[in-house]
Amino acid sequence: MAKRGLTCTVCPLGCKIEVEMSDGTIFNVKGNVCDRGLSYAKEECTSPKRVLTTLVRVKGGILPITSVKTTKPIPKELVREAQATLSKISIEAPVEVGDLVLRNVLNTGADVVVTRHTPRPSERSLAQY
């Protein structure tokens, strides 16, 4: 039986979790203090996922880019491809937090949304003051 040491990334506690598995089947998980840690460990050992945060271009905004995120974790091996897809996207200002950028990125079931509002230059005074 193989043992795999993990650091839980669900919260800042960073529990050290030990997973015993064999042929892709999990037999035992220990070291986690909560259930979220348990599901993290199971998922991390079978199909690891990550939330991707990156940037997209914005036309006509006070800044040339804004920040975006996937609405849920996507398979780890698709992170780079998803970033490459998003790096080619350009959206129109003004954008607000939560605006949809891309639905169902790479068929992962996750959407991509804006995380930083970017007004047009003329709207800046209204937005900021």
Place this chain on the structure above:
Amino acid sequence: MKERFADVIVIGGGPSGMAAASYCRKEGVGAVLLVEREGALGGILPQCIHPGFGLLELNEDLTGPEFADRLEGQVHDLGVKVLLDRFTKKLGYEGDRGISVECISPSGLEVLKAPCLIYSTGCRERHAFEIGIVGDRPSGVFTAGTAQSLMDIYGLLPGKEIVVVGSGDVGLIMSRRFAIEGAHVKAVVEILPYSGGLTRNIAQCLEDFEIPLLLSHAVLEIRGRRRVESAVIIEVDGKQAPISGTEREIKCDTVVVAAGLVPEVGLLEKAGAKIDPATGGPVVNEFLETSLPGVFACGNVLVVNDLVDHAVEQGRLCAGSVKSTLDGSLRRPTSWKRSVPGEGTRFVIPHLISGERDTTFYTRVRTPMEDCRLLLKELSKEVRITGAKPSEMIRLSLKGELLSKVRADLTFEVQS
């Protein structure tokens, strides 16, 4: 010269300042002025586009800009008066006659006056010369925050082949951001024998992208004519002294320095506030009041926090203290008791306690320790900690009932 009057002035519109200002309004404080140097609120948050913010305060996992957006919404909804593009140049402390802040605004000099002040100016970054990196001075050497702002605010990738100096959270998170955006992070160089970041960040920032972490290594020299061409690194011994013969050169076009933060206490110190050499921030009592009565401090200028949630919590506490100062209900004891670091800990915040009120303490261990216990010997109290690291702040709330048993000092010791 324009004069403005308020009940409280908050200097610094980052997370703790925004929280302090809006909670002041929630507590019923009349005129709240929030003064910010930049053209927008948010402090460092808008450029921290990664998730992990708000887990404790909001029970949600937000990115930095989203968390800032929430706080900014409260600032505006609760009627805080926001003054952007203000560079504060002088803090005048006139005791009972109140506090004056001189600032340079886009339309000239302004003087702000109030009976109370909350100081939430955050930190600046330690740069290459402060950590003894010598050599050429080509372009391509950035502090982590500058690189982050270039990349994540302005959309400019600072370099393609990057060496990161320092493995605190900032260094780790920036390494991941560079990797995601297509740069090659050749190494993260850490002078200590352990990483200065949260455990989860080592896992999700370095291991995910196969970025090597070189512990007990230092950057000796940066080489390059116009642009950085390489960094010379060297192994160090237990006393951080370079071991000669272990030098090696890493080809790179960019060196990013993530070597820690220094509280921006300048104006506060000049106004006469006492500074704690261990934190670099002001000495405060349980109201987060500095040695200048009526002047409070929160966020990273008080103590470098690893979680924004703690900075917000400190802002909220300051707001409560301002409210009770203004309505006359703030009761300072005739003599303060001291909370002091003991064996194994580096500092304790707050520094002074009355022993009458419930108080939340923050401390950090000096070196990483596996299973250990936090010992408050004057109270014969012990708290078990599973794995303490200097990078992970220990937060402990104690009841006034228990604290009333403290006679003079309350010592925070951590033993294995």
